[in-house]
Amino acid sequence: MSSIVSTFKTKIINSLKDKSFNEILSGSMWTFGAKIISVLFGFVLYFIITRYYGAESMGTFSIINSVLMIALLFSLHGTNTAILRFIPEHITKYSKESSLNIFRQMLYIVLFFSLVVSFLIYINSDFIANYFFHDQTLIPLLSLAVFFIIFQAIGTLNMEALRAFKSVKIYALMQIFSPLSKLIILLLLTGIYYQLNNPIYALLYSHLALVMVSIIALWFVFKDKKTIDQNDNKIVKYIKIKDLFSISFPMFLTSAMYIVMSQTDILMLGSLATMSDVGVYAVVVKLATLTVFILTSINAIVAPKFSELYHSSKIEELKNIAQKSSKLMFWGSLPVIIVNIFFGLFILQLFGDEFARGYYALLFLSIGYFVNSLVGSVGYLLNMSGHQKALNKIVIFGGLVNIILNYLLIPIYGIYGAAFASMISMILWNLLASLYIKKIFGFYIFYVPINLKIKG
Numbered sequence: 360m361s362s363i364v365s366t367f368k369t370k371i372i373n374s375l376k377d378k379s380f381n382e383i384l385s386g387s388m389w390t391f392g393a394k395i396i397s398v399l400f401g402f403v404l405y406f407i408i409t410r411y412y413g414a415e416s417m418g419t420f421s422i423i424n425s426v427l428m429i430a431l432l433f434s435l436h437g438t439n440t441a442i443l444r445f446i447p448e449h450i451t452k453y454s455k456e457s458s459l460n461i462f463r464q465m466l467y468i469v470l471f472f473s474l475v476v477s478f479l480i481y482i483n484s485d486f487i488a489n490y491f492f493h494d495q496t497l498i499p500l501l502s503l504a505v506f507f508i509i510f511q512a513i514g515t516l517n518m519e520a521l522r523a524f525k526s527v528k529i530y531a532l533m534q535i536f537s538p539l540s541k542l543i544i545l546l547l548l549t550g551i552y553y554q555l556n557n558p559i560y561a562l563l564y565s566h567l568a569l570v571m572v573s574i575i576a577l578w579f580v581f582k583d584k585k586t587i588d589q590n591d592n593k594i595v596k597y598i599k600i601k602d603l604f605s606i607s608f609p610m611f612l613t614s615a616m617y618i619v620m621s622q623t624d625i626l627m628l629g630s631l632a633t634m635s636d637v638g639v640y641a642v643v644v645k646l647a648t649l650t651v652f653i654l655t656s657i658n659a660i661v662a663p664k665f666s667e668l669y670h671s672s673k674i675e676e677l678k679n680i681a682q683k684s685s686k687l688m689f690w691g692s693l694p695v696i697i698v699n700i701f702f703g704l705f706i707l708q709l710f711g712d713e714f715a716r717g718y719y720a721l722l723f724l725s726i727g728y729f730v731n732s733l734v735g736s737v738g739y740l741l742n743m744s745g746h747q748k749a750l751n752k753i754v755i756f757g758g759l760v761n762i763i764l765n766y767l768l769i770p771i772y773g774i775y776g777a778a779f780a781s782m783i784s785m786i787l788w789n790l791l792a793s794l795y796i797k798k799i800f801g802f803y804i805f806y807v808p809i810n811l812k813i814k815g
Contacts, residue, residue, distance in 0.1 A: 393531035398649065400538035405645055407545060408558045409638070409710045417638030420558040422492060422629045423500055425622045427511060427562075430480060430504075434473035434512035438465040439519045441603070444743050446523035447666040459581070462520055464603060466513070473512040477505040492629050500559055511566040517573035526580045536572055540565040623758075624777035627765045632773055635713070640774045642710050643717040646703065647724035650695045651732050657684050661736050665743035674800070677740075681804040685735030689806045692732035699725040720778035727782035730789060735804045737792035749795055757788030 408417050442465055449457040480487070481502060488497035521530040545561035625644070628637045661684055668677040699706075703721045707714045741750040761784035768776025797803050 393534040396535050397538045400535070400542050401645065404538060404542045404545060404561075405642055406710060407542075407549070409642065409714070411549065411553075412555055412558055414638035414711070414713055415634040416555050416558055417641055418629070418634030418636070419497070419500070419556075420562065421625055421637050421641035422497065422634075423504055423559050424562060425625050425629075426480070426487070426501065427504060427508065427566075428622055430473075430476050430508045431511050431515060433476045434508060435469055435515060436472050436604075438468055439515055440742055441465070442516070442519050443523050443739075444666045445603075446520070447525075447664075448670045458524075461603075464600070465516060468600075468603075469512050469516050470509070473509040477508045480508070481505045491626075494634070500556065504559075504563060507563045507566045510570040514566060514570035514573045517570070517577050520577060521573075521580060524580055526576075529576045529580065533569075533573060533576060537565065537569055540568045544568075623761055623765050624769075624781050627769055628774065628777055631769045636774055639714050639717045640720065640777060642707065642714055643721045643724060643774070643778070646699060646706060646721055647728055650692050650699070650725050650728035657688060657736065661739060665736070665740055669744045677744075678800065678802050678804070681735060681740055682802075682806070685733070685804050685806040688732045688735060689808060692729055696725050696729045717774060720774045723775070723778035723782045727785035730786045733805055734789040734793050735806065737789060737796060737804065740796060740804065741792060746795075746799060749799075750792060753791045753795065754788050756791070757784045760784045760787060 405417070408420060442462065445461045446458045449461055484498050484501040484505075487501060488494055518530065518533055521533065541561050544564050545558060548557040548560055625637055625640060628640055661680065664680065665677060668674075668680065699721055703725075704715060704718045707717055707721065738750060738754075741747065761780055764780030764783060765777055768780055770776075772779070793803060793805050
């Protein structure tokens, strides 16, 4: 027993001696802590909505949130991922001023697309509500939501800029602020004037609060030169818009498929099932995503690190960091899936008896997310290393499988069909991306807890 403890202790010490991994580990601790707090606030928010407003209001809240996420996707147009590649690259190769120019260019792009998207949704709100969701009560909510798309888009880009500039602590605090603002606003609205649409109002007003706080946070980052000055270069590199789009557009398509796979089930349930089904499923998704708790915490740090190492031609170090991160993701995710399997039914019943029917959907989604964690940060590794077009094709394939399975299974099996479709598509695209990494780089990054002889 003492030899096992000694071996484990030695491995920890050796890992901490790795400067790059130590940077990721320390940064992940901040984002992990922030995730814990933000998830707690998120569950309190969902608990209040389900208990005081009901499953149907939870369903309406989820539908509006999904529409906003799709609007955000088109507003950002891939800049939220591209910024994680360009800013570390320009700081490393050129200068601080060069990275700031990139940020400004992306901000102008986001402003333009968010205005276009808002206008298109506004003039089509009747069509979306009546012909897709078959619910006229959504018309005024969609018409109101479009005025907050620009705030959501700018706030999100600012958040990703904080990640790119490695302002981990501020980024972690911003993660807490987002669900906290929704919770505080909902509590105020509930206490002042109770009505069924209060959760939607809380969601919208929180985006306004987020953009204001993110602007202040970025101001402090830019003011503190130590956070972004990494060399003595004074080169200012400009990128043509078409060249920027050549990178960001494939990332946009990939993000589109991510949204398809994460939101198609909710949107298609809204179209093919009831708002009550959507409400139950939304809570199930919230619980299942706890499985990727560690994954999202580590991804917040590894994306700019992957870009930095790849563009510095440190491929062996890149491999080392990616594989160690996958191992950390696996062991961090394993306890969550165990809890979901054995206590998931009990947890769902806390939200109300009608939510208990989501237990098997929770199991399907938890398995899918667990495989996602086991495989590792395959998406970010491909995006940050210039293979965004290949990732785009892989994720599009997974997204199409998801849409087809949802269309076939939801009318028959409801929320269980939606969960099964998401599980299959999630496992499929993650495994394909992992195989592509092996083909390009010559190594796997996924972690296998048993001693299998896998080359790479």
